[in-house]
Amino acid sequence: MSNKSFAGDSSVTIARYGGAKKVTVIGAGVAGLVAAYELEQLGHHVEVLEGSRRIGGRIYTHRFRSGPAAPLVELGAMRIPTKHRHAMHYIAKLGLTDKVRDFKTLFSEGDNYYTTNSGLVRVREMARAIVEDFRRDLPGQRYSDETVFFGAWLMAIGNAIAPANFRDNLRDEFSLELLDLVERIDLTPFLRGRASGDIDLHAFFAAYPEVGSSRQGRLARFIEDVLDETSPALVRMEGGMDQLVRRLAERIQGPITCGQEVIGLDVRDDHVLVDVREGDDIVTRRCDYVLCAIPLSVLRRLWLSGLSEAKLSAIRKVEYWSATKVALHCREPFWEQDGITGGASFCNGRIRQTYYPPVGNDPVGGAALLASYTIGGDADVLGRMPATVRHAEVIQELSKMHPELLRPGMVVDAVSLAWGQNWWSEGAGTIRWGKDAITCEEERAEAARPENRLFFAGEHCSSTPAWIEGAIESAVNAVREIQLYKPRTLLLSA
Ligand SMILES: Cc1cc2nc3c(=O)[nH]c(=O)nc-3n(C[C@H](O)[C@H](O)[C@H](O)COP(=O)(O)OP(=O)(O)OC[C@H]3O[C@@H](n4cnc5c(N)ncnc54)[C@H](O)[C@@H]3O)c2cc1C
Numbered sequence: 330m331s332n333k334s335f336a337g338d339s340s341v342t343i344a345r346y347g348g349a350k351k352v353t354v355i356g357a358g359v360a361g362l363v364a365a366y367e368l369e370q371l372g373h374h375v376e377v378l379e380g381s382r383r384i385g386g387r388i389y390t391h392r393f394r395s396g397p398a399a400p401l402v403e404l405g406a407m408r409i410p411t412k413h414r415h416a417m418h419y420i421a422k423l424g425l426t427d428k429v430r431d432f433k434t435l436f437s438e439g440d441n442y443y444t445t446n447s448g449l450v451r452v453r454e455m456a457r458a459i460v461e462d463f464r465r466d467l468p469g470q471r472y473s474d475e476t477v478f479f480g481a482w483l484m485a486i487g488n489a490i491a492p493a494n495f496r497d498n499l500r501d502e503f504s505l506e507l508l509d510l511v512e513r514i515d516l517t518p519f520l521r522g523r524a525s526g527d528i529d530l531h532a533f534f535a536a537y538p539e540v541g542s543s544r545q546g547r548l549a550r551f552i553e554d555v556l557d558e559t560s561p562a563l564v565r566m567e568g569g570m571d572q573l574v575r576r577l578a579e580r581i582q583g584p585i586t587c588g589q590e591v592i593g594l595d596v597r598d599d600h601v602l603v604d605v606r607e608g609d610d611i612v613t614r615r616c617d618y619v620l621c622a623i624p625l626s627v628l629r630r631l632w633l634s635g636l637s638e639a640k641l642s643a644i645r646k647v648e649y650w651s652a653t654k655v656a657l658h659c660r661e662p663f664w665e666q667d668g669i670t671g672g673a674s675f676c677n678g679r680i681r682q683t684y685y686p687p688v689g690n691d692p693v694g695g696a697a698l699l700a701s702y703t704i705g706g707d708a709d710v711l712g713r714m715p716a717t718v719r720h721a722e723v724i725q726e727l728s729k730m731h732p733e734l735l736r737p738g739m740v741v742d743a744v745s746l747a748w749g750q751n752w753w754s755e756g757a758g759t760i761r762w763g764k765d766a767i768t769c770e771e772e773r774a775e776a777a778r779p780e781n782r783l784f785f786a787g788e789h790c791s792s793t794p795a796w797i798e799g800a801i802e803s804a805v806n807a808v809r810e811i812q813l814y815k816p817r818t819l820l821l822s823a
Pocket residue numbers: 355356357358359360361378379380381383384385386387388404405406407408409589590591592622623624627652653654748752753754756757758786787788789794795796797798799800
């Protein structure tokens with residue numbers, strides 16, 4: 330990526346303790362790049378080692394053709410809740426505000442489809458069907474209509490977003506405490522139509538946040554994430570999310586080198602030894618300071634030495650969920666003929682969520698369709714298939730909703746990424762659904778805790794895991810730790 334030498338402009342700011350530090354950042358995902366950028370702003374010198382052949386990590390925009398009008402699809406992160414202040418701050422700081430557009434999501438567009446127990450319905454008509462489904466499965470009939478509407482919508486959102494094992498537990502969580510709690514609240518201000526059973530869950534949880542923290546907070550992260558994913562306040566980046574990481578890389582002075590896979594770390598008192606695979610060779614580098622910004626799911630397969638037992642145990646234990654995305658390049662945006670202009674549909678079965686990315690102005694270029702987005706066990710089922718089989722299965726299943734897919738020549742190309750099976754991530758993210766607030770914070774703090782001169786960043790070190798926001802938050806925290814780190818020699822002389 331760069332032939333620049335390992336030296337920044339040390340005149341920028343006087344570093345806090347011991348002058349400018351030399352920091353080796355491992356991983357050119359958004360966490361590693363934000364950290365490298367901010368470290369240089371403070372006058373430190375950075376180099377970034379990236380194992381794969383591209384920067385960006387789990388921010389990955391795929392373009393089906395070349396040129397500015399190429400249909401594109403996000404194989405990694407695709408939207409940002411506007412309440413994510415770190416992410417929005419960097420978009421502005423990098424001069425990308427003019428690229429921000431509204432992101433149409435699940436349940437936001439009346440013409441999209443939702444699959445109920447009895448078949449396909451349009452989103453604008455789904456309320457009645459999901460209420461019927463929910464009422465049928467409810468033990469006893471002791472709840473008011475409004476409480477049933479509430480439960481039906483939360484189940485519908487959870488059903489569309491959560492993976493199979495979590496969906497199965499969800500009903501127990503409801504029937505036990507949540508519905509009893511909601512039954513005591515007046516839900517009429519949140520109804521969007523009593524007869525239809527439509528209710529505004531976002532407004533409800535904004536007014537009663539404590540309800541999301543019931544069940545000892547075990548549902549809190551789940552509720553926050555699914556509400557964020559279906560929020561009306563989501564944005565995307567026109568031209569691709571990867572502009573975020575490219576802009577960051579352009580502004581970093583030190584070298585960012587791809588194809589540098591780190592395979593071992595040895596933490597010593599006043600330096601860290603880093604083993605790097607360079608072609609057929611393994612080179613050991615002696616680094617003053619190291620910021621490890623790779624996922625723990627990858628770190629645990631590395632050769633590690635000099636780390637505490639507590640840290641090693643945290644690295645081993647943190648749970649990662651998979652995600653698989655399958656995208657199609659279609660000859661034309663056939664869904665527009667069916668009244669669909671964006672947003673997402675929910676198909677039951679294997680493929681779960683289908684998104685309709687914005688269509689460009691060039692009719693010759695065709696259109697991109699995010700045919701399937703799955704997480705957890707659902708993602709592993711698709712992820713473990715050979716790519717050609719995976720693509721064929723998805724097209725076949727989605728053709729029940731969109732038969733146009735089977736027209737000759739309609740699917741021009743297919744691409745997919747199974748993050749759970751990807752060498753550089755071994756998972757899509759650390760999702761702490763089903764864990765109480767104390768456990769979440771303990772996991773975060775242990776993941777982020779430095780060991781001598783080895784520091785940590787990445788979404789797993791944050792209070793907003795599995796989001797860009799969390800990756801940036803962790804980078805900012807790590808930069809602060811490095812800035813404040815007092816070398817042992819200074820401590821002894823103090
Ligand atoms: C399918 C999917 C959808 C998502 N959707 C959203 C969304 O809509 N909105 C949102 O905000 N977030 C979303 N996220 C989450 C978001 O993408 C991540 O939280 C964020 O990008 C993680 O950044 P990171 O820097 O912590 O890690 P990464 O992006 O994983 O960066 C780590 C880097 O380290 C490199 N690396 C790994 N191993 C080594 C090694 N041994 N040596 C050297 N380098 C190595 C990797 O190649 C990678 O470049 C999504 C993630 C996925 C997978």
